[in-house]
Amino acid sequence: MDSTKRASIYTGKNEEYEASVTSPVNIAVIKYWGKRDSDLILPTNSSLSCTLSQDDLHTKTTIRASRLFEADRLWLNGVEEQVATSKRLSNCIAQARAFRKELETNSQVVETIATKERPLSEWKLHIISENNFPTAAGLASSASGYAALVQALANLFELTLDQTELSKISRLGSGSACRSMFGGFVEWRGGESPSGEDSYAYCVAPQSHWPSMHALVLVVSDDKKGTSSTSGMSTTVNTSTLFAERVKSIVPKRLQKIKEAILSHDFSTFAEITMQDSNQFHAVCMDTYPPIFYMNNTSKAIVHLVHLFNSQLHPETNAPKGIRAAYTFDAGPNAVIYAEEQHIKELVQLISYFFPPAKAQSFRAYFPDAYKIFESSDDHLDISTVCDEQLISDYKKSMVRFDPGSIRRIIHTRIGDGPRAISHTCGLANEIGMPKRAKD
Numbered sequence: 001m002d003s004t005k006r007a008s009i010y011t012g013k014n015e016e017y018e019a020s021v022t023s024p025v026n027i028a029v030i031k032y033w034g035k036r037d038s039d040l041i042l043p044t045n046s047s048l049s050c051t052l053s054q055d056d057l058h059t060k061t062t063i064r065a066s067r068l069f070e071a072d073r074l075w076l077n078g079v080e081e082q083v084a085t086s087k088r089l090s091n092c093i094a095q096a097r098a099f100r101k102e103l104e105t106n107s108q109v110v111e112t113i114a115t116k117e118r119p120l121s122e123w124k125l126h127i128i129s130e131n132n133f134p135t136a137a138g139l140a141s142s143a144s145g146y147a148a149l150v151q152a153l154a155n156l157f158e159l160t161l162d163q164t165e166l167s168k169i170s171r172l173g174s175g176s177a178c179r180s181m182f183g184g185f186v187e188w189r190g191g192e193s194p195s196g197e198d199s200y201a202y203c204v205a206p207q208s209h210w211p212s213m214h215a216l217v218l219v220v221s222d223d224k225k226g227t228s229s230t231s232g233m234s235t236t237v238n239t240s241t242l243f244a245e246r247v248k249s250i251v252p253k254r255l256q257k258i259k260e261a262i263l264s265h266d267f268s269t270f271a272e273i274t275m276q277d278s279n280q281f282h283a284v285c286m287d288t289y290p291p292i293f294y295m296n297n298t299s300k301a302i303v304h305l306v307h308l309f310n311s312q313l314h315p316e317t318n319a320p321k322g323i324r325a326a327y328t329f330d331a332g333p334n335a336v337i338y339a340e341e342q343h344i345k346e347l348v349q350l351i352s353y354f355f356p357p358a359k360a361q362s363f364r365a366y367f368p369d370a371y372k373i374f375e376s377s378d379d380h381l382d383i384s385t386v387c388d389e390q391l392i393s394d395y396k397k398s399m400v401r402f403d404p405g406s407i408r409r410i411i412h413t414r415i416g417d418g419p420r421a422i423s424h425t426c427g428l429a430n431e432i433g434m435p436k437r438a439k440d
């Protein structure tokens with residue numbers, strides 16, 4: 001059995017069943033922005049993303065089913081949320097239950113999969129979930145959150161659906177979540193059908209396709225964002241005149257080109273399209289009435305720094321070094337920079353020179369260096385002493401140094417796999433199906 005789909009396990013004398021999973025975030029390079037149906041969460045355009053490694057950023061979710069539970073309940077990061085009032089959550093649970101019910105009543109599979117003695121579709125659920133990064137701060141928590149929810153439901157109910165079918169269920173929770181059902185490079189085909197049957201995610205290329213592709217997440221703000229993606233995109237659809245042009249003629253061409261670039265490991269084309277699409281998404285936000293601003297001055301300076309990096313010349317030959325990094329911004333000021341492994345060290349040096357850590361912050365807290373790109377494990381590494389002086393002085397001609405703490409931390413990660421089943425012992429529920437760690 002693969003690591004995504006592990007059957008639920010039986011726990012304890014009360015006859016309870018449980019499944020636990022972890023799930024990754026994804027960051028789009030062709031952005032989803034706009035719905036044609038907001039109940040079924042059907043998009044106005046197809047989109048494409050990279051799944052980031054869940055070794056660094058993930059949601060962990062445990063779901064327990066028991067005859068003894070009285071209601072469906074959900075704890076997110078230790079705090080109980082109301083399931084009944086969240087239509088998106090209820091839709092995902094109802095859909096997964098309907099598929100389970102089918103298994104329970106289908107006589108052909110009754111013996112092997114789901115006996116009548118295990119009517120899990122009728123039992124209530126306790127769902128316990130934790131994100132290991134800020135929730136609702138523009139770091140795609142809804143994507144990893146709903147992907148984890150749906151994968152855990154599928155494993156608990158032993159659903160016989162493939163990842164593409166499951167992506168249709170997670171889409172009902174949050175559009176971008178359908179792309180987190182896969183690792184690697186993932187397209188969400190927008191589809192045309194009003195029923196949503198042709199609106200699903202699939203893997204364009206797996207994690208192993210481009211192992212040198214890395215990402216730096218620059219956390220500019222951990223705060224909950226001002227305008228949610230859901231309401232922002234709805235205002236855009238209703239008011240922006242640029243938006244129609246983007247959907248009709250720009251996105252389809254870009255999608256085709258970026259898929260080709262991915263399949264042929266053409267970083268330069270991949271990067272150019274990624275940056276152009278991020279810029280156009282934010283231009284469309286600005287064309288929304290009233291306008292929406294997600295990027296702040298630090299975000300804009302990051303854009304400038306990446307363009308300087310990409311226009312660098314070789315010191316001896318004066319030949320252009322070429323496009324070696326790509327920024328992209330979602331609905332918030334945080335940047336994600338895609339670059340190949342060999343350029344990460346120079347990028348981190350430049351970023352930490354121009355956006356130094358907060359005064360009392362150690363370098364290790366600012367940049368935990370999970371992939372060991374700096375030899376020094378020194379907490380107090382002075383980045384200005386490890387940077388190339390000539391390079392810095394060139395950049396200083398058109399870049400100012402930002403106040404310490406403008407970037408709060410840098411997470412270095414790479415392309416990762418899709419949801420993983422994890423063992424009961426790593427789960428989040430205690431013996432009675434309540435959170436092991438609950439906040440008061």
Ligand SMILES: Nc1ncnc2c1ncn2[C@@H]1O[C@H](COP(=O)(O)OP(=O)(O)OP(=O)(O)O)[C@@H](O)[C@H]1O
Nearest residue numbers: 059129135136137138139140141142145229330331
């Ligand atoms: N682990 C989780 N389990 C279930 N639902 C979650 C989980 N994490 C987040 N969510 C849901 O997603 C909402 C946050 O989604 P929102 O789109 O506002 O922010 P985001 O996904 O972090 O940012 P963005 O989509 O712009 O990158 C939360 O309020 C919650 O309802």
Ligand SMILES: C[C@@](O)(CCOP(=O)(O)OP(=O)(O)O)CC(=O)O
Nearest residue numbers: 028031032174175176229230330331
């Ligand atoms: C800017 C984006 O991150 C928007 C994500 O929007 P959501 O998936 O969070 O929106 P809902 O479907 O309303 O839940 C771009 C993207 O991920 O493609």
